[in-house]
Amino acid sequence: MSNKRAQIRTQIRKIRNSLPKSQQSIAAQSLKVNFTQHLKSKKTPNKKHIAIYFSNDGELDTSLLINELWQQNHTLYLPVIHPFNGATLLFQRYEKNSPMKANHYGILEPKLNCSQICPLTDLDYLLMPLVAFDNQGNRLGMGGGFYDKTLAQLHQGNWQKPQLIGLAHSCQKVDALPIESWDVPLKTIITPDKIYQW
Numbered sequence: 001m002s003n004k005r006a007q008i009r010t011q012i013r014k015i016r017n018s019l020p021k022s023q024q025s026i027a028a029q030s031l032k033v034n035f036t037q038h039l040k041s042k043k044t045p046n047k048k049h050i051a052i053y054f055s056n057d058g059e060l061d062t063s064l065l066i067n068e069l070w071q072q073n074h075t076l077y078l079p080v081i082h083p084f085n086g087a088t089l090l091f092q093r094y095e096k097n098s099p100m101k102a103n104h105y106g107i108l109e110p111k112l113n114c115s116q117i118c119p120l121t122d123l124d125y126l127l128m129p130l131v132a133f134d135n136q137g138n139r140l141g142m143g144g145g146f147y148d149k150t151l152a153q154l155h156q157g158n159w160q161k162p163q164l165i166g167l168a169h170s171c172q173k174v175d176a177l178p179i180e181s182w183d184v185p186l187k188t189i190i191t192p193d194k195i196y197q198w
């Protein structure tokens with residue numbers, strides 16, 4: 001792992017973990033507004049299959065957005081760390097009463113139920129956590145390679161679905177990230193202040 005990537009991770013994780021609670025709450029509200037507006041701007045009113053994540057480590061809080069998307073009758077999924085297939089993710093249906101358990105990192109995920117897993121290319125949107133992003137839509141994550149390995153199957157060709165959308169605080173933006181061959185750049189990143197599109 002490049003030292004520079006590790007340095008950026010440590011630095012940005014520290015900054016986002018020190019955001020005051022009041023700012024986190026405002027950011028969660030703005031995320032809800034920004035993503036729902038983004039959906040509306042697409043003028044495709046039907047219900048979508050959307051993978052999201054449970055916030056951890058100072059990440060942009062998704063809880064308000066989750067409730068809003070349920071109210072709008074979209075179908076939601078959360079990442080589940082694959083029980084044996086290396087460090088990849090499965091996306092499992094998430095409903096209000098889904099049984100949950102903490103994963104290796106203490107992040108809640110739905111208890112594995114194979115009948116509720118959505119194939120990656122059946123998702124309309126994949127909302128992704130990230131530690132840092134840059135001016136070109138490159139993404140640096142927590143360092144497990146979970147999302148990159150999961151997306152590797154898509155990266156081979158031209159795919160329509162899912163649309164990859166990164167979620168981040170504005171303070172997670174850097175000018176340029178040192179990129180690696182397996183990094184999958186994002187076309188959209190939503191922050192509380194701005195929607196970036198490439």
Ligand SMILES: Nc1nc2c(c(=O)[nH]1)N(C=O)[C@@H](CNc1ccc(C(=O)N[C@@H](CCC(=O)O)C(=O)O)cc1)CN2
Pocket residue numbers: 053054055056057059079089104105107129130141142143144145146147
């Ligand atoms: N909210 C959220 N969920 C997610 C991710 C994420 O980045 N955010 N992931 C994105 O891939 C996957 C989990 N990846 C993670 C990788 C490292 C750590 C972490 O806290 N690492 C500790 C070391 C802990 C240990 O090794 O036991 C650390 O770096 O301090 C957390 C999640 C799946 N779910």
Ligand SMILES: Nc1ncnc2c1ncn2[C@@H]1O[C@H](COP(=O)(O)OP(=O)(O)OP(=O)(O)O)[C@@H](O)[C@H]1O
Pocket residue numbers: 001129130139140141142143144145146147148149152180182183
């Ligand atoms: N497509 C891939 N194929 C094989 N190995 C990969 C792939 N993507 C990432 N890796 C491995 O995973 C490790 C971590 O990758 P990286 O630092 O890019 O993770 P990250 O983007 O920060 O984490 P995450 O995607 O979980 O948020 C790398 O050292 C690399 O060896």
